[in-house]
Amino acid sequence: MIRISQESLKSLAGKYIWWKTPDEAVAMPERVIAQVMDIGDYSDVQSLAAQVGDEALREVLKHAEAGQFNERSWAYWHYRLDLASVDHVPSLPVRRFA
16 A cells, blocks of 8 residues: 555646546556656655655655666666565566457
8 A cells, every 4th residue: 555645646646647637647657656756856756755755756666667777767766675686687578469
């Protein structure tokens, strides 16, 4: 369970999930968090990390969908959260078509 105040989540959603209203976006807090992890500015990322903690960030990263992270963010968060060793970052998630 990810713990973050609704006010903080709505504020981040309004800034980083521009294609939905904040009320719609907060229905999927993991999506908002992933978006901040991917494209958030330093201040927002630091605030988010302090509020939800590293374990919540690890869970978001472990369950990321294809397209949620760019290569740079993907590598950064794997190193930052001790989920990878040097030159051993997992591949980005990919979409599979049946």
